[in-house]
Amino acid sequence: MSTPHVVISDVTRVHGHDETRVVALDHVSLEIHPGELVAVMGPSGSGKSTLLNVAGGLDAPTSGTVSIGGETLGSLAPRDLAKLRRRRMGFVFQDYNLIPSLTAAENVALPLELDGMRARQARRAARHTLDLMDLMSLSDRYPDQMSGGQQQRVAIARALVGSRRFVLADEPTGALDSHTGEEVLRVLRERCDEGVAGLLVTHEARHAAWADRVVFLRDGRVVDTTGAADDAEDLLASGGSR
Amino acid sequence: MSTAAPPRPDLEVPAGPPNATVAEPSRFAQWRSSWAIALRMARRDVRRHKGRSALVVVMVLLPTLLLSAVVTIAYTSDVQGAEKIPMAMGSGQALLEGPDTSAAVQGPDPAQASGSENDGTDEGATTATTVPGFDRSGDPFDNAAAVSRLVGSDVVAVDEYGLRTTVGDRRVSLQGLALDGRPGLGEKLVLLSGRWPAPPSTDPAVPVEVLLTPYAVAKGVPGTGTFQGSVDGTARTFEVVGTARARLDYATAGVVTAGEPVDRGENPGGYGRWIVLGDDPVTWEDVQALNGHGFRVTSRAVLEDPPPADRLAPAIRDQLAGADRYTTLLVGLGAAMLLIVTTLLVGPAFAVSAARQRRTLALAASNGAHTPMLRRTVLGQALVLGALSAGAGTVLGVAAAWAVVAWARTTGDQTLIGPFDVRPLVLGPSRSPPWPRP
């Protein structure tokens, strides 16, 4: 049994105060193990994005703690938090994930270069990651020379380059057609099967279905969690009868 | 509430490196590579958004262009030091002006700083030593022999006069140079065609031999034969014997004669100018000796190798320092004003491009760039654009100034007659454009 890579423990996030007080997250706890993809679902305003931001250290919880790879985010100075972001995790947003003036390989190399790695060495590491994901042919293209789906896949590659082992994806398929979206999720799924921890925010059930677990949020509270897998064959029979 | 669930049982948990130690790169490595990224992105952005970049470039470039053009033109029109040698004395050793009645003091270039000895002190100005054989009522040509004896070298007298003539029914005024070019004066007076004129006769009936300059020919004065003209109201016949190129301080010469074309009447104090010929340089000591006779001396040797400031008279030192301060102040004021204008123009341009960079900055931040790294990203763009436009502005400004000077010379305007004078050190500081702090 592995130790969880990401531990969100009893996190509450309150926006505003008094009259405008909104509880975006209400005592939410969540653990993500290496190799696990967890989807967060819920209607808009349910706190999905806040959960992702808190998990990635972009937002600080009002109470509770978040730790990644054994490091507790709340105790870190902004500089160290930035370092953690360079080395431990990567974000994939809905669209325009890549810096337009950098090629795919340079985009993937960005966190490594920001961390002080020589450009050539960082580029080599980036190509290695791209190769792993069958994206080698894109490495010298600029974002505007790639399709939306290709851009998202390169963004996933960047989220996992070097020592990064935690992907935070916020509606990564939101701007794509369903087929391309599925392709992107398949890539994400594959990465998680290789041992990466993933947190996927989506409002579509068919996309959440790629995850090992689905956490359902409503008004900042976890109202539903799907557990481990059933036997797929049984399910098919029951699904077919309906 | 814990919502943790075990991972898929069929998954062999790989040894993810949650606590693997990553080699700590030095702060310097991060500084270097984040600058490298910032400049790379800036260069690409400039290439990708040519229109937007061109706007910023133009906004920075215009004031820089203006400043560098003005500075170059100013220094070109301001002729001083060794630059004036060809104009003042040609291939001669010195130009003497005077003599004043009181002893003179001067700087290396009398045009920049000169005065009378003890002027404004309790004793009053020191009276100049008289020059033996000098006739204070004669013209410079009459006194050339006396000056020559004093200096110990051959001298030729120089004078200028105005000549009026008519070409067809048009009145033409020409600047006349009275200088005998036969001893050989280099750039000051060059014979282009024909022969050197003979000194004018004292008999008003004999035509005065003259050389025409290309300027006079352009004005329509006939290139051969004779023409009627008047100097100081006295009419004479002039006979053209050739053409020449002559250089005056602040005018374009039209005709050259070997002496005064007419008796110019009263010449108070025998005041005149003489060019010292020969091979012996006129040293600073010679200059000071001649100052004692009331002459102001523009010496080739002194201009080329000025004496140290502590050998100058205190009054002269003050004059020179004041002039320097004045120039610095003018250039400084101009630069400051242009800097302000540039900032006002460029500020918004950079603000726009920074706003467009917001997405990029957010992405960099989510990939672990902290505030100084983000600042570098914005500055990188400013740096690339700023350097580009300031460099181009300076080069274009100098080019523009050159064009202006060249054009001015063809029109015969005398203000820009000095050698083309680019001052890299003065232009240098104007090359750092301002950019807004993010």
Add this chain to the structure above:
Amino acid sequence: MSVRLGLMALLAEGDSYGARLRSDFEERTGGTWPLNVGQVYTTLERLVRDGLVEQTGEADAEGRIAYRLTTAGHTELGTWWTTPVDRTNTPRDELTIKLALAVTAPGVDVHRVVQSQRTSTLRQLRDLTRLKRDALDRAEGTAEGARDAEHGLAWLLVLENLVFAAEAEVRWLDHVESVLARHARDRQARDHRSTPVDGTAADPEHDHAGTAPAAREGTPA
């Protein structure tokens, strides 16, 4: 849709006999619609009776009789392909009936009914996605002839149908939940107004159903 038209569609691809028709049918539908041999033969007999299918000749050495589609059969099949499937029939779905009853039945926690159903459907959806993924991997991994690829495609489409159905169910459950929540808030507001103990709480602006979710939209991204 009927087994009848399914068999006709298979016969349109080429003459075939009963046992092979059955295995083809199951393969194409990914086993979601099991048939027994008796069902196949009864259907074939009826088709022969209606003149849509005919026997090609006598039984072969192993006693198998091949069938083929008649011209009338081709026409009938053509009409079927171009006629939309009628979905207007009232659903006799157990879940729909269960929830309709749960809303009115006293002492039933509708939210728990919705939640447990959604958990189950999401799980089903996830497992379908895994099957789909395996199918996709297989389709890419092996390129053993165009025929295989086409059959893999058929199987994928069947799976997609189930995915869409499950997805629709989850969305419907979401809808049910939010309608119930709004309804509950409206009723609470009405109760407040009918018992004016607290004047401020009765402010319609404050208790308007849409206000609370709208305020939560403001969660920063």
